[in-house]
Amino acid sequence: MHVDTHSKVSAPGRKLGSANFLNQQRLAQSCVANDVLARISLRWKMSVLFSIESGAGTFAALKRTHPNLSDHILAGRLRELRREGLIDKDERARRHPVYATTERGQSLLKIMAALCAWGEREPATAGA
Structure with a gap:
Protein backbone atom coordinates (compact mmCIF):
# COMPACT_ATOMS: atom_id res chain seq x y z
CA MET A 1 0.00 0.00 0.00
CA HIS A 2 1.29 3.47 -0.86
CA VAL A 3 1.45 5.87 2.05
CA ASP A 4 1.97 9.58 1.43
CA THR A 5 4.30 10.57 4.26
CA HIS A 6 3.66 14.28 3.62
CA SER A 7 -0.01 14.16 4.56
CA LYS A 8 -2.10 12.57 7.26
CA VAL A 9 -4.01 10.37 4.81
CA SER A 10 -2.99 7.08 3.17
CA ALA A 11 -3.54 6.45 -0.56
CA PRO A 12 -6.96 4.75 -0.09
CA GLY A 13 -8.06 7.70 2.05
CA ARG A 14 -7.56 6.28 5.53
CA LYS A 15 -6.25 8.59 8.21
CA LEU A 16 -2.73 7.61 9.27
CA GLY A 17 -2.82 6.26 12.80
CA SER A 18 -6.53 5.38 12.71
CA ALA A 19 -7.55 1.91 13.84
CA ASN A 20 -8.76 1.07 10.31
CA PHE A 21 -5.46 2.14 8.77
CA LEU A 22 -3.38 0.24 11.32
CA ASN A 23 -5.51 -2.90 10.91
CA GLN A 24 -5.19 -2.66 7.14
CA GLN A 25 -1.39 -2.40 7.47
CA ARG A 26 -1.27 -5.45 9.74
CA LEU A 27 -3.42 -7.46 7.34
CA ALA A 28 -1.25 -6.43 4.39
CA GLN A 29 1.88 -7.53 6.27
CA SER A 30 0.38 -10.91 7.11
CA CYS A 31 -0.64 -11.70 3.51
CA VAL A 32 -0.20 -9.74 0.29
CA ALA A 33 -3.66 -10.87 -0.82
CA ASN A 34 -5.19 -8.64 1.86
CA ASP A 35 -3.42 -5.61 0.39
CA VAL A 36 -4.42 -6.53 -3.16
CA LEU A 37 -8.05 -7.01 -2.16
CA ALA A 38 -8.09 -3.67 -0.34
CA ARG A 39 -6.70 -1.87 -3.41
CA ILE A 40 -9.04 -3.43 -5.96
CA SER A 41 -12.17 -3.34 -3.81
Whole structure:
Protein backbone atom coordinates (compact mmCIF):
# COMPACT_ATOMS: atom_id res chain seq x y z
CA MET A 1 0.00 0.00 0.00
CA HIS A 2 1.29 3.47 -0.86
CA VAL A 3 1.45 5.87 2.05
CA ASP A 4 1.97 9.58 1.43
CA THR A 5 4.30 10.57 4.26
CA HIS A 6 3.66 14.28 3.62
CA SER A 7 -0.01 14.16 4.56
CA LYS A 8 -2.10 12.57 7.26
CA VAL A 9 -4.01 10.37 4.81
CA SER A 10 -2.99 7.08 3.17
CA ALA A 11 -3.54 6.45 -0.56
CA PRO A 12 -6.96 4.75 -0.09
CA GLY A 13 -8.06 7.70 2.05
CA ARG A 14 -7.56 6.28 5.53
CA LYS A 15 -6.25 8.59 8.21
CA LEU A 16 -2.73 7.61 9.27
CA GLY A 17 -2.82 6.26 12.80
CA SER A 18 -6.53 5.38 12.71
CA ALA A 19 -7.55 1.91 13.84
CA ASN A 20 -8.76 1.07 10.31
CA PHE A 21 -5.46 2.14 8.77
CA LEU A 22 -3.38 0.24 11.32
CA ASN A 23 -5.51 -2.90 10.91
CA GLN A 24 -5.19 -2.66 7.14
CA GLN A 25 -1.39 -2.40 7.47
CA ARG A 26 -1.27 -5.45 9.74
CA LEU A 27 -3.42 -7.46 7.34
CA ALA A 28 -1.25 -6.43 4.39
CA GLN A 29 1.88 -7.53 6.27
CA SER A 30 0.38 -10.91 7.11
CA CYS A 31 -0.64 -11.70 3.51
CA VAL A 32 -0.20 -9.74 0.29
CA ALA A 33 -3.66 -10.87 -0.82
CA ASN A 34 -5.19 -8.64 1.86
CA ASP A 35 -3.42 -5.61 0.39
CA VAL A 36 -4.42 -6.53 -3.16
CA LEU A 37 -8.05 -7.01 -2.16
CA ALA A 38 -8.09 -3.67 -0.34
CA ARG A 39 -6.70 -1.87 -3.41
CA ILE A 40 -9.04 -3.43 -5.96
CA SER A 41 -12.17 -3.34 -3.81
CA LEU A 42 -12.58 0.42 -3.86
CA ARG A 43 -16.05 1.28 -5.12
CA TRP A 44 -16.29 1.47 -8.93
CA LYS A 45 -12.64 0.54 -9.52
CA MET A 46 -13.13 -2.85 -11.16
CA SER A 47 -16.25 -1.64 -12.99
CA VAL A 48 -14.24 1.18 -14.55
CA LEU A 49 -11.40 -1.19 -15.49
CA PHE A 50 -13.84 -3.67 -17.03
CA SER A 51 -15.58 -0.87 -18.95
CA ILE A 52 -12.30 0.37 -20.39
CA GLU A 53 -11.44 -3.17 -21.50
CA SER A 54 -14.92 -3.41 -23.06
CA GLY A 55 -14.35 -0.30 -25.19
CA ALA A 56 -15.44 2.67 -23.07
CA GLY A 57 -12.08 4.39 -23.53
CA THR A 58 -12.92 8.05 -22.94
CA PHE A 59 -14.10 9.90 -19.87
CA ALA A 60 -17.42 10.66 -21.62
CA ALA A 61 -17.92 7.00 -22.58
CA LEU A 62 -17.22 5.92 -19.00
CA LYS A 63 -19.75 8.48 -17.73
CA ARG A 64 -22.38 7.09 -20.14
CA THR A 65 -21.58 3.57 -18.92
CA HIS A 66 -21.76 4.63 -15.25
CA PRO A 67 -24.20 7.56 -15.06
CA ASN A 68 -24.36 7.45 -11.24
CA LEU A 69 -20.58 7.77 -10.90
CA SER A 70 -19.49 11.32 -10.03
CA ASP A 71 -16.83 13.03 -12.14
CA HIS A 72 -14.67 13.39 -9.04
CA ILE A 73 -14.73 9.67 -8.19
CA LEU A 74 -14.25 8.64 -11.83
CA ALA A 75 -11.22 10.90 -12.19
CA GLY A 76 -9.79 9.47 -8.95
CA ARG A 77 -10.29 5.87 -10.05
CA LEU A 78 -8.65 6.61 -13.41
CA ARG A 79 -5.64 8.13 -11.60
CA GLU A 80 -5.40 5.07 -9.34
CA LEU A 81 -5.66 2.64 -12.25
CA ARG A 82 -2.92 4.53 -14.11
CA ARG A 83 -0.68 4.74 -11.04
CA GLU A 84 -1.04 0.98 -10.53
CA GLY A 85 -0.15 0.29 -14.16
CA LEU A 86 -3.55 -1.21 -15.00
CA ILE A 87 -4.44 1.34 -17.70
CA ASP A 88 -2.62 3.74 -20.01
CA LYS A 89 -3.78 7.17 -21.09
CA ASP A 90 -3.16 8.20 -24.71
CA GLU A 91 -3.09 11.97 -24.68
CA ARG A 92 -2.35 12.50 -28.37
CA ALA A 93 -5.98 13.54 -28.81
CA ARG A 94 -5.66 16.36 -26.26
CA ARG A 95 -9.37 17.12 -26.19
CA HIS A 96 -10.49 13.56 -25.44
CA PRO A 97 -7.72 11.33 -24.04
CA VAL A 98 -8.27 7.62 -24.59
CA TYR A 99 -7.75 5.02 -21.88
CA ALA A 100 -6.76 1.41 -22.58
CA THR A 101 -5.96 -1.54 -20.35
CA THR A 102 -2.35 -2.61 -20.07
CA GLU A 103 -1.15 -6.23 -20.03
CA ARG A 104 -1.13 -5.95 -16.25
CA GLY A 105 -4.74 -4.75 -16.28
CA GLN A 106 -5.77 -7.54 -18.63
CA SER A 107 -4.14 -10.12 -16.38
CA LEU A 108 -6.06 -8.74 -13.37
CA LEU A 109 -9.32 -8.89 -15.34
CA LYS A 110 -8.69 -12.58 -16.07
CA ILE A 111 -8.29 -13.19 -12.35
CA MET A 112 -11.45 -11.19 -11.64
CA ALA A 113 -13.37 -13.22 -14.24
CA ALA A 114 -12.27 -16.41 -12.49
CA LEU A 115 -13.28 -14.94 -9.13
CA CYS A 116 -16.72 -13.99 -10.53
CA ALA A 117 -17.15 -17.49 -11.96
CA TRP A 118 -16.26 -18.96 -8.57
CA GLY A 119 -18.79 -16.65 -6.90
CA GLU A 120 -21.51 -17.81 -9.28
CA ARG A 121 -20.69 -21.47 -8.61
CA GLU A 122 -20.29 -21.01 -4.85
CA PRO A 123 -22.99 -18.57 -3.71
CA ALA A 124 -22.69 -17.15 -0.22
CA THR A 125 -24.71 -19.03 2.37
CA ALA A 126 -27.01 -17.20 4.73
CA GLY A 127 -25.70 -16.93 8.26
CA ALA A 128 -22.21 -18.11 7.37
